[in-house]
Amino acid sequence: MKIIACGSVPTIMAPEKYFTGRVLQTPIVETEAPARLRALLVAFEPGARTHWHTHPLGQTLHVTSGAGLVQTWDGPVHEIRAGDTISFAPGEKHWHGAGSKTAMTHIAMQEALDGVHAEWLEAVTAAQYGG
Amino acid sequence: MKIIACGSVPTIMAPEKYFTGRVLQTPIVETEAPARLRALLVAFEPGARTHWHTHPLGQTLHVTSGAGLVQTWDGPVHEIRAGDTISFAPGEKHWHGAGSKTAMTHIAMQEALDGVHAEWLEAVTAAQYGG
Numbered sequence: 001m002k003i004i005a006c007g008s009v010p011t012i013m014a015p016e017k018y019f020t021g022r023v024l025q026t027p028i029v030e031t032e033a034p035a036r037l038r039a040l041l042v043a044f045e046p047g048a049r050t051h052w053h054t055h056p057l058g059q060t061l062h063v064t065s066g067a068g069l070v071q072t073w074d075g076p077v078h079e080i081r082a083g084d085t086i087s088f089a090p091g092e093k094h095w096h097g098a099g100s101k102t103a104m105t106h107i108a109m110q111e112a113l114d115g116v117h118a119e120w121l122e123a124v125t126a127a128q129y130g131g
Numbered sequence: 132m133k134i135i136a137c138g139s140v141p142t143i144m145a146p147e148k149y150f151t152g153r154v155l156q157t158p159i160v161e162t163e164a165p166a167r168l169r170a171l172l173v174a175f176e177p178g179a180r181t182h183w184h185t186h187p188l189g190q191t192l193h194v195t196s197g198a199g200l201v202q203t204w205d206g207p208v209h210e211i212r213a214g215d216t217i218s219f220a221p222g223e224k225h226w227h228g229a230g231s232k233t234a235m236t237h238i239a240m241q242e243a244l245d246g247v248h249a250e251w252l253e254a255v256t257a258a259q260y261g262g
Contacts, residue, residue: 001203001223006194006214028216029191035221035242037168039191046163060160060168062238063137064195072132083137085159090166092132107193111166 004029014042018120019131021048021097028107036111043105044068049129050099052121056113061086061096061106068104069094070096071128080104095124135160147171149251150229151260152179159238167242174236175199180228180260183252185221187244192217192227192237197236201227202259211235226255 011106014023021044029041036057041064052073061070063084070086071077073093080086080096088094098104145154152175159170167188172195183204192201194215201217202208204224211217211227219225229235241248 001201001208001219001220001225002210003201003209003217004218006212006245028193029218029240031189031218034244035188037191037240037242038214039193039240057166058162060162060170061172062159070132070134075132078132078134080134081137081144085135087133087135087162089132094132109160109168109240111168111171111242113165 011055018053019048020051020123021045023048025086028077036113037109038112038117039107039109041105042108043050043103044098045103046098046101050095051123052093052095054093054119054121055088055110056090056116056119057111058090059088059108059110060090061108063104065105066104067102068096068098068106069129070094077129093121097129100129134194148179149182149184150179151182152176154179167244168240169243169248170240172233172236173239174234175229176234177229177232180255181226182254183226185224185250185252186219186241187221187247187250188242189221190219190239190241191225192239194237197229197235198233199227199229199237200260201225224252228255228260231244231260
């Protein structure tokens with residue numbers, strides 16, 4: 001058993017390479033094989049969002065506060081709110097982020113395949129984000 | 132993509148067969164193969180706890196509110212608090228629950244092996260719970 005006390009893991013800025021705007025990430029867990037779960041808390045300031053990306057084994061988001069947006073490739077932009085859960089299928093191209101005027105925080109959970117949790121693609125344009 | 136809106140999934144009473152005291156479970160996600168993650172929100176009233184159990188691929192708990200207790204077989208009882216994360220190794224025999232006077236809620240995340248998320252064992256006695 002490992003207990004990671006609240007406040008003992010540094011929060012980092014999400015890399016500009018994969019995110020637009022200001023995004024804070026606080027790790028929750030990165031399991032070791034044979035397990036493959038990785039979970040983290042992600043806080044998006046208004047307007048901030050991920051780039052388009054996929055996950056080899058899909059992803060689950062659980063919104064812990066605020067209101068934001070999600071979109072899959074060729075689908076409409078959907079609003080999400082605190083308490084909502086969003087699941088993406090393996091390989092499903094998508095993005096997620098804050099609302100244009102509202103911050104949003106979610107827990108992100110994804111499983112690694114051969115050590116890879118995500119494949120990062122192009123940025124979400126202002127036109128795409130605007131819906 | 133699947134969006135499960137907050138409030139659309141019923142909360143259930145955790146089965147007496149595997150829990151002592153009053154425990155509420157609200158599902159977050161149950162993924163389909165090739166993914167294997169299951170996550171749920173679990174709320175324990177003061178004194179309530181799981182029975183002893185193991186998970187074939189381990190488990191991660193993230194405490195979302197309150198203060199509670201965890202113990203591994205032959206280890207001491209540890210206090211846990213909001214914001215803490217607790218990881219159990221595959222097959223590690225353990226229990227988790229509320230404090231004797233304080234409620235505790237956590238998100239539980241575990242991966243299935245051949246469809247099995249947990250193996251349930253004997254109840255935690257009052258002497259064990261009391262530490």
